[in-house]
Every structure is written in C-alpha cells, then in structure tokens.
Amino acid sequence: MRTLPLLATLAGCPTCGGSLTAATESLSCTACLQDYPVWGGLPWLFPQAKAYRADWSQRLRFYVQSIDKDLQTLKIEQKIPDLLPATLERLRALIQGKTEQLREVEKLLEDLDVPEDPSYELNALAGTPLPEQLSLLGYYANVLRDWGWGEQENQAAFDTVKSLMGEGSLGLMAVLGSGPSRLAYDLHRAYPGTTTLAIDINPFYLQVAARMLAGKTLYFYDFPMAPRNLKSSAVKVRCKAPEAVTSGFHFLLADVRTPCLKPQSLDTLFTPWLIDVMPEDFRSLASRMNALIKIGGQWINFGSLVFHQPLQSQCYSREEVEAILLEQGFELLAKEEREIPYLLAAHNCQKRYEWIFAFRVRKVREVTPWPQLKDQPTWLEHPEEVIPVWPEMQEQIIFNHTLAVILAQVNGERSLADITELLAPQMGMNSEQTLALLRRVLQRSYATRSRTKSF
Numbered sequence: 001m002r003t004l005p006l007l008a009t010l011a012g013c014p015t016c017g018g019s020l021t022a023a024t025e026s027l028s029c030t031a032c033l034q035d036y037p038v039w040g041g042l043p044w045l046f047p048q049a050k051a052y053r054a055d056w057s058q059r060l061r062f063y064v065q066s067i068d069k070d071l072q073t074l075k076i077e078q079k080i081p082d083l084l085p086a087t088l089e090r091l092r093a094l095i096q097g098k099t100e101q102l103r104e105v106e107k108l109l110e111d112l113d114v115p116e117d118p119s120y121e122l123n124a125l126a127g128t129p130l131p132e133q134l135s136l137l138g139y140y141a142n143v144l145r146d147w148g149w150g151e152q153e154n155q156a157a158f159d160t161v162k163s164l165m166g167e168g169s170l171g172l173m174a175v176l177g178s179g180p181s182r183l184a185y186d187l188h189r190a191y192p193g194t195t196t197l198a199i200d201i202n203p204f205y206l207q208v209a210a211r212m213l214a215g216k217t218l219y220f221y222d223f224p225m226a227p228r229n230l231k232s233s234a235v236k237v238r239c240k241a242p243e244a245v246t247s248g249f250h251f252l253l254a255d256v257r258t259p260c261l262k263p264q265s266l267d268t269l270f271t272p273w274l275i276d277v278m279p280e281d282f283r284s285l286a287s288r289m290n291a292l293i294k295i296g297g298q299w300i301n302f303g304s305l306v307f308h309q310p311l312q313s314q315c316y317s318r319e320e321v322e323a324i325l326l327e328q329g330f331e332l333l334a335k336e337e338r339e340i341p342y343l344l345a346a347h348n349c350q351k352r353y354e355w356i357f358a359f360r361v362r363k364v365r366e367v368t369p370w371p372q373l374k375d376q377p378t379w380l381e382h383p384e385e386v387i388p389v390w391p392e393m394q395e396q397i398i399f400n401h402t403l404a405v406i407l408a409q410v411n412g413e414r415s416l417a418d419i420t421e422l423l424a425p426q427m428g429m430n431s432e433q434t435l436a437l438l439r440r441v442l443q444r445s446y447a448t449r450s451r452t453k454s455f
C-alpha cells in the first residue's frame, strides 16, 4: 500500500510516539512494537485500533437494526386499510430507498465485521468510547453535497478557499476531518504536485471518498426532512467525482484529538468545517496545529465559527479567533467572510445559508502547547476511585429507579389496573394517583417507541 511508506516518514506511534516502519499491510512501532493494521484498504492509526474498530462495528450494527426497524414499521403501515394509491407509492419508494441504502452502506463497510455480541440494548445504553456525537452517518448529507447534488455549493466553497490563496504550492498537506473529502479533492487538483493526506475518524466517509477518487460511482438516497412532493420522499442520487485522482492522495483513519503526525512535518494544514465541532478549546487546538506545521508553512481554514463549548468563555467570536491565531504563533495572510449556500438539497422545501469565516495563516514561531482542560473526572480513569453523587445524578437515580419498577411490571399479561394494584402500596400513593402516574409514564414510552436514534 502506497500510503504506508508516507506514514512511516510522517507519523509517529500514537501509543508511545516511537518511529513507525511499514510492512505490506500494516505499520508497526519500532519502540513499543504495537501494530497498526490496514482494514478495508485504510490504515487505522489509533492507540487502540481494535477498540475503535469495535466501536464503529457497533455503530454499524445499531444503524442496520434501526433501518430494519424502520422497514418493518413501513411494511406494517402498508397494510393500513384504505390508503390512497399515492400513499402506497410513497411507502413503497421509502422501503425501496432504505433497503438499497442499507445494502450500499453495508457493502462499503463489509470489513468492519459486525459483532453479534454483546446485546444491542446494553450497548445502546452504554454507548462507546468514541465521541457520542459522532454517529456513523451523522454528516451523511455531506456525501450527497460533495458528490451527488451538483456543483453550485462545492464551487462556492472552493471559490472562497481559492480567494485566500496566492500562487504558491501546497506541498505536503494534511486535511483534518476531511469527511467525504470534496474540498480536499478540489484543492489537491487545483495545485498539481501536492501530496494530500486526508484524515478522518469515521471509516464510512473515507470509504466513500476513496471510491470517488478512484472514479467509481455509488448510489445513495436522499430522504429530505421536508420533501417537496411525493417523488421527493426518497430520491436516488448518483455520486461520482468529476474525474479520478491518480496520484498523491492518501487516506488515514485517525483521531485528530491525538494526531500522530510528527512535529513540524507539514507544509499545509487544512481544516474544512472542523474547528468549531471539535470538543476542545480553540486556543489549545491552535497550539496543536502550530506544532504540526513547519516554520513558514500555512494553515488554511474554512467553515463556520459556531463553537459549542461547555464554557461560554471558549465560544469565540471571529475577532477572538484572529487574536488566538496571533497568540499561537501565526501571522494572518488572508481572510474571507461570506454567506454561502449550505446543504441545498434540490428536493427539500427548506434551504439554509451559512456565514463562514475562512483564513490562511503562516506559522512564524513555535509556541508552548496550550494546556487542555480535562473534561473527564478522575474516577472514570481510575476504577478504584469512589464515584461522587452529583445533584443531576441523584435525580436520575430516582427517576430511573421508578421507571424500572414500573416497566418491570409490563409483561404482556397485566393491565393498567393490575399494575396500579401492585404498585400503589410500594409507591405510597392512592390508586387514583398511581393510575394517573402510570398512564403518563407509559404513554410517554409508547409515544417515543419509534423515535429514530442516530447512529
């Protein structure tokens, strides 16, 4: 694999920082002897590659189960008497779309080995160590936008980035959070001679991107939130790159929170739509970006500044972002603010525009790493430490305990009156109060029975 020799020179061991050597289908650390495998044609450079793979397998499994559930529900709905012919047609289109979509996603991720155990419910409850907000198809619309919906939006994004650039070259460029990778692809093609390393944590996006760059065609479905008409409920979208890329473009699955690239290794760092979705103070992120770039190298950024940090003091404005860039060893070469179209699906009634801030800065000095505030309590790291009870937890304990007591009585044989009789003495309430409570709790459970989880 051509990417492995590049990584052996560019990356360090994500576990111990040692040097990596490339074999045919893996990288290994010369110091701690850890192996970093290639799965599904992509190198996985995570401290615990197997754990990350298990996490993604689990999310794929949840996704498969949720689509199966949607399909079952749609098939039951088809049997409702007196449906209009047009309603039946719409349900059929949804079933066909979801079925084909599922097949396409499973095919792309067939190397993930979906595990059978442990049980779905327990894992759904516990989640996985991957950041919770990163679901398998969380940025799915970006795939359609990048490769299926046409050029308008991609062109607007590329034009904005291009307006920052001088005549120079990009050299060795890493794209962090590259996703389905259209902007990385456009920049790579606009600057011949560039070596591009597209990095993302999500194997689905990189599998799609790898196929696009190889010139393949994929078909995905668009299920608009607000379909314009019957035919818009499930639209088959052909995804294909304008042309294949034959050289200099590489993919890497890694976590940009603990990037394994060597210090001062990059000529160009590119962060499209990334800096405000990272759960990290931008000051600390900027100091880490600084460390990766050579003196005189550049950092190009494109996207929104909608920070969602828990601390308001870290939800920076554009002016603060500019000040942080100077503080963290950069000088501003160019900046651009624009309103651009955002996820303009042709079949959706609703349209969105985003105000974006793009910048291009040059690294002029080294900085000391900005301290990262730890957002993990110590008892999560040290299993022997006592877990304190915080006020919200106390509330959750009472709530969940009560819910568990009520739900445990639902066994497919008892009525509301039966359960009221059983529980009223335990709950210290009279029958009327208990019945009212049971009604509300079970009604809520019933109403949320088919609420879609995002995976």
Ligand SMILES: C[S@@+](CC[C@H](N)C(=O)[O-])C[C@H]1O[C@@H](n2cnc3c(N)ncnc32)[C@H](O)[C@@H]1O
Pocket (backbone or CB within 6 Å): 134, 139, 142, 176, 177, 178, 179, 180, 181, 183, 199, 200, 201, 202, 205, 254, 255, 256, 257, 271, 272, 273, 274, 277, 278
């Ligand atoms: C808002 S999307 C932007 C995608 C793409 N750059 C674009 O312009 O459409 C953020 C991307 O960052 C990736 N990402 C989020 N956290 C990451 C992490 N810790 N390490 C690597 N990639 C991450 C997500 O998987 C996703 O592809």
